[in-house]
Amino acid sequence: MQILFFGATAQATGEREIEIDLAERAKASDAFEQILKQFPQLKQHSLLFAVNQEYAAGDETIQNGDELAIFTAVSGG
């Protein structure tokens, strides 16, 4: 599964995009926990998550091929 980082999360992880493996019928929150384990430095930030380019609450079921993104509260404009 593809995980995308932007701005502060890309800087904190040193990555823009990584691949992770998940069990079948995993929830989005399982993926996020796995990412936080891999990059504990992300816990210093207030994070938002998206699944397939929609804001996600965490209880969504996800599967390989989905696109997840982890980023900080937005600051455009």
Added chain:
Amino acid sequence: MINDFYELTTQPLDVGAIARRVCLPECGATVTLDGYVRQFTKGRETLYLVYEAYEPMALGEMEKLGAQARERFEIARVGIVHRLGKLEIGETSIVISVSAPHRRAAFEACEWLIKELKRTVPIWKKEVYKGGETWIEGKSEPPAATGG
């Protein structure tokens, strides 16, 4: 939803040209926000900004805002263009243009759109200032948690 437009570009923005794209014969007013890079914020001097977006999601969220604005306000056409990449002081980072038969709805929709854009559209700015740089993190609650 006729000819609304939502765009991201690294090219300089031509505010007047964008504003003219929302003009319609049944309209009497266009309100345009020209948001540009400020030199001083809370006493700190900014040298320049770098904007980055989660582009497909940002365009999707901008489109949703336009649709919601149409439900809330009596407006005719919406255009939102956000610039990405490095921007110098005074350069325009965002243009929001809203046309309407009557000006009040256009003013209200434009103000609502920038407020919501700053809360929901996945774009971030890195501020480079004298002596350092930092990705600016918004203060808003996660949109999913607030029903946005």
